[in-house]
Every structure is written in C-alpha cells, then in structure tokens.
Amino acid sequence: MKVLQLTEANARKLYKDAPDEFKTVLEDTFGKLFFTSKITDRIKTYKDACDELGEKPMNEIELRSLGFTEDELNYRKLKTITKALNEDWQADWKDGNQNKWYPYFNGSSGGFVFGGADYRSSGADAGRAARLCLSSDELATYAGTQFTEIYKCFIL
Numbered sequence: 001m002k003v004l005q006l007t008e009a010n011a012r013k014l015y016k017d018a019p020d021e022f023k024t025v026l027e028d029t030f031g032k033l034f035f036t037s038k039i040t041d042r043i044k045t046y047k048d049a050c051d052e053l054g055e056k057p058m059n060e061i062e063l064r065s066l067g068f069t070e071d072e073l074n075y076r077k078l079k080t081i082t083k084a085l086n087e088d089w090q091a092d093w094k095d096g097n098q099n100k101w102y103p104y105f106n107g108s109s110g111g112f113v114f115g116g117a118d119y120r121s122s123g124a125d126a127g128r129a130a131r132l133c134l135s136s137d138e139l140a141t142y143a144g145t146q147f148t149e150i151y152k153c154f155i156l
Contacts, residue, residue: 009054049084103144
C-alpha cells in the first residue's frame with residue numbers, strides 16, 4: 001500500500017481542477033471549509049502567505065548578514081504576500097483593458113496610513129511597484145490595511 005502525502009498548498013492547487021470524486025476525498029481529508037474559505041481569511045501574515053504557496057519563509061537573520069536592507073526584505077515579503085493573495089492571477093501588461101490594483105498610502109502628522117486603492121490598466125512605474133499589483137480593489141484594500149507596516153518598511 002502506498003500513501004500519498006499532500007501539502008495544504010498542493011491540495012488547494014489540485015482541488016481547483018479535480019474531478020468531483022477526488023474533490024470529495026480532499027474535502028474528507030482537509031475539511032470542506034479548507035477549500036471554501038476566502039484567500040483574505042487565510043492570509044493574515046507573511047508566514048501565512050508562505051504556507052499558502054508552499055514556500056519556506058526567508059531567513060532574515062542570514063539575509064541581513066549578507067547585506068540585505070530592511071526595505072529589500074520587506075519588498076520580498078510583499079512579493080510573496082501579493083503572489084499568495086492573487087492566487088493564480090498574473091498581471092498581463094500587454095492587456096490595456098485589465099485593471100491592476102494597488103494600495104496607496106498617505107503620510108501625515110498622524111503617521112503612515114492606508115489611503116485607498118486604485119488601479120492602472122496598463123503601464124508600470126516605480127511608484128506603483130508593478131510586481132505588487134493585485135487582481136481586485138478588494139485585494140488591494142485588504143493588502144493595504146492588513147500589511148500596512150510591511151508596506152511602510154518597504155516604502156519609507
């Protein structure tokens with residue numbers, strides 16, 4: 001008898017295109033809620049994003065010793081978080097009709113705060129970090145509010 005071992009990340013990937021019989025097996029193993037919960041319910045931290053993607057979190061101590069700066073570490077965190085939140089969506093920069101959402105922030109005497117979400121249909125510039133765009137207003141708003149501190153450490 002052979003035993004099949006699946007990571008949670010791989011189970012979610014398989015579930016999307018699985019035949020109904022296999023979906024039932026996966027639901028019996030992981031629970032139906034596991035496959036029906038929204039991505040914003042599953043991703044609350046950088047570690048959650050790593051778990052979702054089946055990736056090992058970066059070793060920040062080792063990377064700092066190699067000269068990586070805080071903004072570089074936080075950019076890597078944001079790329080991982082963005083990839084996890086986007087699930088299988090990737091921006092198509094050749095498609096001017098596809099909206100690419102991003103959170104924006106305001107700096108004031110009250111500090112660094114989430115200012116809202118906006119989109120671009122094409123074009124990328126350094127101020128909007130093309131690799132950090134999200135597939136929807138909802139995800140951009142969520143990322144901007146849930147991960148404000150990481151964005152702050154990246155931007156400032």
